[in-house]
Amino acid sequence: MSTTSQKHRDFVAEPMGDKHVTALSGIGEVLGKKLEEQGFDKAYVVLGQFLVLRKDELFIEWLKDTCGANSKQASSCYTCLKEWCDSFL
Amino acid sequence: MASALPDDELRRELKSFGFCPGPISDSTRKLYLNKLKKLASENYSKSRFARTQRPHKHVLSSQQHQTQHRHDSLRLRENSASPSHRYRTSSFNQQDSDESDDYEAYLHCARPADNVNFTSYTKEDLQKRCDSTVKQNVFLDRQLSLALLTCTLVLSAVIIWLVYVKTVGLGQNKDVENNLKMLPVDCKGKTDTYCRAEEHKVHMQLLSELYSFLAKVAGDFECGNPSDLKSKCISVDDAKSYLAILNGGYTDRFEAALQMIVQSKRDLGIRVVEPGSAPGAVRCLESSQPQMGFMCRFSRAVFSVMSRMFIFVLALGVLWGVLILLRYRWRRLQEEEQAMYELVKRIIGEVRDHYKDWDQGLEPIPYVPIPHVRDSLIPPQNRRRMRRIWDRAVEFLSSNESRIRTETHRIAGEDFLVWRWTQPVELSDSS
Numbered sequence: 001m002s003t004t005s006q007k008h009r010d011f012v013a014e015p016m017g018d019k020h021v022t023a024l025s026g027i028g029e030v031l032g033k034k035l036e037e038q039g040f041d042k043a044y045v046v047l048g049q050f051l052v053l054r055k056d057e058l059f060i061e062w063l064k065d066t067c068g069a070n071s072k073q074a075s076s077c078y079t080c081l082k083e084w085c086d087s088f089l
Numbered sequence: 090m091a092s093a094l095p096d097d098e099l100r101r102e103l104k105s106f107g108f109c110p111g112p113i114s115d116s117t118r119k120l121y122l123n124k125l126k127k128l129a130s131e132n133y134s135k136s137r138f139a140r141t142q143r144p145h146k147h148v149l150s151s152q153q154h155q156t157q158h159r160h161d162s163l164r165l166r167e168n169s170a171s172p173s174h175r176y177r178t179s180s181f182n183q184q185d186s187d188e189s190d191d192y193e194a195y196l197h198c199a200r201p202a203d204n205v206n207f208t209s210y211t212k213e214d215l216q217k218r219c220d221s222t223v224k225q226n227v228f229l230d231r232q233l234s235l236a237l238l239t240c241t242l243v244l245s246a247v248i249i250w251l252v253y254v255k256t257v258g259l260g261q262n263k264d265v266e267n268n269l270k271m272l273p274v275d276c277k278g279k280t281d282t283y284c285r286a287e288e289h290k291v292h293m294q295l296l297s298e299l300y301s302f303l304a305k306v307a308g309d310f311e312c313g314n315p316s317d318l319k320s321k322c323i324s325v326d327d328a329k330s331y332l333a334i335l336n337g338g339y340t341d342r343f344e345a346a347l348q349m350i351v352q353s354k355r356d357l358g359i360r361v362v363e364p365g366s367a368p369g370a371v372r373c374l375e376s377s378q379p380q381m382g383f384m385c386r387f388s389r390a391v392f393s394v395m396s397r398m399f400i401f402v403l404a405l406g407v408l409w410g411v412l413i414l415l416r417y418r419w420r421r422l423q424e425e426e427q428a429m430y431e432l433v434k435r436i437i438g439e440v441r442d443h444y445k446d447w448d449q450g451l452e453p454i455p456y457v458p459i460p461h462v463r464d465s466l467i468p469p470q471n472r473r474r475m476r477r478i479w480d481r482a483v484e485f486l487s488s489n490e491s492r493i494r495t496e497t498h499r500i501a502g503e504d505f506l507v508w509r510w511t512q513p514v515e516l517s518d519s520s
Contacts, residue, residue, distance in 0.1 A: 049116060052114070053117060054110075058121075058124065
């Protein structure tokens with residue numbers, strides 16, 4: 001899994017606690033602001049949405065619709081959350 | 090197609106395609122509607138080409154990926170759960186309605202669990218390892234014992250045959266009797282054939298009596314000496330008196346018979362011993378063919394044969410002893426190897442359990458010191474005895490087990506060689 005970024009590895013290594021939504025892999029400053037406007041200011045809220053969608057790839061679509069992320073960013077975020085769930089959920 | 094469906098209808102439609110939606114809320118409704126549209130269009134295009142195929146099948150393939158997550162999370166903490174258990178827990182967690190097609194849909198959603206079989210040291214593997222060496226040993230063992238058995242049989246047959254020959258050989262000697270019959274005749278005073286024949290006959294009788302007497306005496310003397318004779322040589326006077334008891338006519342002819350014995354070149358079985366320089370020695374007669382009893386002969390034969398064959402019997406005995414020792418040693422080695430493999434299995438189980446405990450937060454460190462494993466597996470009274478087996482097991486593990494890594498760490502200030510389980514827990518088999 002050498003294609004994961006450092007951000008991904010950092011997020012997946014420990015419980016997310018109160019981390020900001022920009023700690024998620026694929027979510028930078030711009031996307032983070034957009035998500036905040038929608039009410040998703042913490043990573044756990046996005047996790048909630050991910051879980052509501054039953055950890056399906058529909059989450060990628062949702063993310064694209066909500067904050068205008070491209071495919072790469074959305075897939076990265078999806079993978080990040082999936083792995084986090086595998087380890088901690 | 091259906092942009093303003095009520096939620097439960099939307100749910101039902103999605104389930105009819107085998108897709109299990111989560112809660113339908115404001116944030117998710119649009120997504121599920123789009124999904125339904127996509128599924129419907131896919132189904133329609135598929136059914137145009139393959140009418141016999143079930144419409145749910147293509148949905149299932151795209152679903153396996155999403156249902157994978159559900160099962161991964163469940164599998165994490167339930168390593169030893171059976172597939173049926175997983176089915177039950179997933180359906181229990183997800184059931185929010187009592188409709189029968191719900192259950193069916195969830196069953197469609199669920200994916201048959203992967204049973205990844207990793208090779209572990211099962212009994213059969215261990216057995217195969219042991220068998221090759223055991224077969225070799227058993228073959229050698231059998232060959233050697235067969236060889237030794239044949240040697241023993243041959244040797245005993247030879248000994249019996251020799252004993253028999255000697256026993257018979259120490260018995261009568263036909264030659265002497267024949268020689269006795271060929272003595273020249275000496276008739277006293279008269280020279281006609283009848284007289285000569287008579288004289289000859291009497292002499293023969295005398296000599297044969299003398300011979301048997303002397304032989305008996307000699308035999309008695311040789312075989313334990315029950316009548317306490319000093320030697321088997323009977324003095325001439327004693328012989329004469331004995332013969333006189335037998336037959337009065339023998340006394341006259343005794344001297345003539347003695348002359349015959351002395352003069353004859355052939356072996357008559359009677360020897361005349363001249364008095365030597367020893368004081369009190371007299372002229373005496375001795376039998377050169379002692380007549381010994383059967384037991385006496387047999388025991389003499391056995392002694393003489395055994396003394397000659399002694400070296401062979403000894404060698405055979407030594408070889409048997411060596412074979413028995415070897416067999417014992419092989420058996421011991423085999424037992425040790427079995428014990429070692431048993432210990433290896435237990436060690437692997439222990440290290441893996443330790444890692445699982447650490448994973449669940451019950452242990453502070455992911456690796457376990459080797460001495461600690463030894464002390465937890467072997468009770469104190471066996472530690473010295475099993476030291477060799479333990480060392481062999483450690484050696485085996487370091488060279489043949491890839492899931493356990495040997496490292497050096499400092500624990501509580503002391504340096505230890507430790508074992509670390511390196512296989513990810515979800516993938517390991519619970520054997």
